[in-house]
Amino acid sequence: MASTSLLLGLLSLSFYAALASDNTWFQANDYFFSGRHMASNTSNAIGSKLTPVSVAQIPGLNTLGVSMVRIDYAPMDINPPHTHPRATEILIILEGSLEIGFVTSNPDNCLISKILQKSDVFVFPINLIHFQRNVGYGNAVAIAALNNQNPGVNTISNVVFGAKPDISTDVLAKAIQLDKNIVANIQSKI
Ligand SMILES: *[C@@H]1O[C@H](CO)[C@@H](O)[C@H](O)[C@H]1NC(C)=O
Numbered sequence: 001m002a003s004t005s006l007l008l009g010l011l012s013l014s015f016y017a018a019l020a021s022d023n024t025w026f027q028a029n030d031y032f033f034s035g036r037h038m039a040s041n042t043s044n045a046i047g048s049k050l051t052p053v054s055v056a057q058i059p060g061l062n063t064l065g066v067s068m069v070r071i072d073y074a075p076m077d078i079n080p081p082h083t084h085p086r087a088t089e090i091l092i093i094l095e096g097s098l099e100i101g102f103v104t105s106n107p108d109n110c111l112i113s114k115i116l117q118k119s120d121v122f123v124f125p126i127n128l129i130h131f132q133r134n135v136g137y138g139n140a141v142a143i144a145a146l147n148n149q150n151p152g153v154n155t156i157s158n159v160v161f162g163a164k165p166d167i168s169t170d171v172l173a174k175a176i177q178l179d180k181n182i183v184a185n186i187q188s189k190i
Contacts, residue, residue, distance in 0.1 A: 030060035033176060039139065040072045047077020054150055061149040071142045073098070073134035080155055081131040087151035089124040089144045091132075093117065096140025102130035141173075162190040 008125060010023070033053050042047035054067035068088075071079055073096065093116050101113030102124050115135060116122055124130040126147075134140040160172065166187055173180040 005151060008058075023053035033062055036068075036070045039141070040070070042072050042074040042077065042139070046080055048072060048079045048080070048132075049065065050153075054146075056150075064149055065147055067146050067149050068153060069144050069146070070146065071132070073132065073138050073140040073142075075134055075137055075139065077134055079132045079158060082128050082153050082155040084124075084146060084148075084151040084153060087146035088132075089146045089150035089151070090121060091124070091142050091144040092120065092121045094141040094143060095135040096134055096138055098142065099133045099135045100130070102128045111122040111152060127161045139179050157190055161186045 035055060036051060039111050040051050042049050042052050049072045050069050051072075052067065052069045054069075055061040056153070071091075073079065095118060097115060097117050099113065100122050101111055104110045104112070105128065114122065132142070160167065161183075169180050169187065172178075173183045176183070
């Protein structure tokens, strides 16, 4: 009995030793990404650009519960209101100054907002709607870390007014108490 379990123990030890030395299991490039030093092109309707470093860019992040994003902002432009369904975000400003904010859930819907300068850090709690605006005259750059390898993004204007197919104009007109034509106009733009 004892010798059988000793034999099994030795067998499993050598099995794991063989695995541990099999470094083809681990490739440095699965844990590496280069290229986030470059400013991204912010010539678009909102004037900002997100360049993520999540599990899509670094396969080794799978299951590790962490990712990053670089955000570039043109002067006076925005990262529009959005949520991350699977992550809290902590953001540091590398260049420029940003007005940032998030809104607490119903019934308070309290706007928590602040003007941040270079090297300031701010936290956006998981799932709350948040935004940033570059309030400086030059470009702004921020880096954010998120506690999920695939944090997801729900941009509010896109999910509400840009659903495919559209959410019925009646529903949205009622929800935001606006004329149906105005709602249809917003839907056609997004
Ligand atoms: C940035 O994007 C715009 C719009 O797509 C394009 O016209 C412009 O050439 C791009 N600029 C650079 C430097 O790539």
